[in-house]
Amino acid sequence: MVSPSQKNNGNEASSFGTQILLPVIDYDLAATLDSGQAFRWQQKDNHWQGVLGKHFVRLKQVEGGIHAETVEKVNNWYWLEEFLQSKSDLASILKTFPVDDPMTTAVANCHGLRLLRQDPWECLAAFILSSTKQIVQIRQIISLLCRKYGEPIMVPAGEAPAFSFPGPDKIAAATEAELRACKMGFRAPGLLAAARRIDGGEFDLEALKRMSYAEARLQLMTLHGVGGKIADCVLLFAYGFDTSFPLDVWVKRALQELYFPRRRATEARLERFAATHFGPHAGYAQQYLFHYVRTKLHARIKTI
C-alpha cells in the first residue's frame, strides 16, 4: 500500500496497485481513445494512459480483452466498464446501420471503433472548450485546466504528475482572466458561466438523463457556448443518446462526398439526412464516418 504522502513531491507510487482483464470482442482501443471523443488519453509504447475520476489508468489491448491497471486499489471496476462501454454489444449495433456503400466502407475501415461513456461535466466542459479548436489545442487547454484546478493524483514511478478533471465548483471559483490563462480565449466566459450554473444548482446535469433527446438538447443549448454540434457531442459521448449525430465539418464533408457526390446539399438537407438515414444508433454511424474521413479521405475530400 502506497500512501500519497510517502513522497514529498506528491503522488508517485512505486508501481500499479490493481489490474483486471475486461473481456471484449471487436474493440479497437486505439481508434476509440484517439477518435476525438476524449482528450486526455495518450499512447505510450504499447499502451494508453489517462485519468478517470481520481484514477490514473493504463490500458492495453490484449488477446481477448482490455487489460487495465490502476495505481490505487480498485475493488469495483464498474466505472471503467461504463467508460469503455466494454459490455455493449457492437455487433447488434452495427446491424442497425443502413446498408449502403459509404457505411459498409466506413465500418470495414475500422472494425471495433466504439463510443465511450464519459462523465457529463467533463464532457460538457471539454466540448465547450473544443469550439473552433483543433484536437491538439483542445488537449492542451484541458491539460492546463487540470494542472491549474484539478487535484493531483497518484501516478506510477517515473510518470509526469497527473491531475483530476476539476469539478464545476473549482471552475466556478475561478475568474475569467484565470481561465483565459489556460489559452481558452473567448470560450472562458462560457465555461465559467456553465460551471457557475451547475455548481449553483440552477442547471442539473443529472436531470438531462430523464429527458428526451430533443429536450436535453434544448436544455444544453441554453448554456453560453453550446450550440447544436457541441450539444450533440455531449449527448452522444456522455449520455448515450445514440440518435445524436454531431455534424461537424468533417462529417458534413463525408455526407456531401459519399451520399451527394453529384449535387451540392444544403445545410438543412444534410441535417435532415443525418437525422433520418442512420437509424437508432446514428451516433455510432457518425463515429465510423468521422473516423473514415479523418483517416482515409482526408486529403481528397478537403477541397470540396
Next chain:
DNA sequence: CGCCAGGATTGAA
C-alpha cells in the same frame, strides 16, 4: 449577412 475572438498545426504560395 460578414467579421471577429485564441492559437497550434498544416499545407499552400
Next chain:
DNA sequence: TTCAATCATGGC
C-alpha cells in the same frame, strides 16, 4: 520562409 486556413459559437 511567410502566411492563410482550420475549427464552430455568439456578439456585434
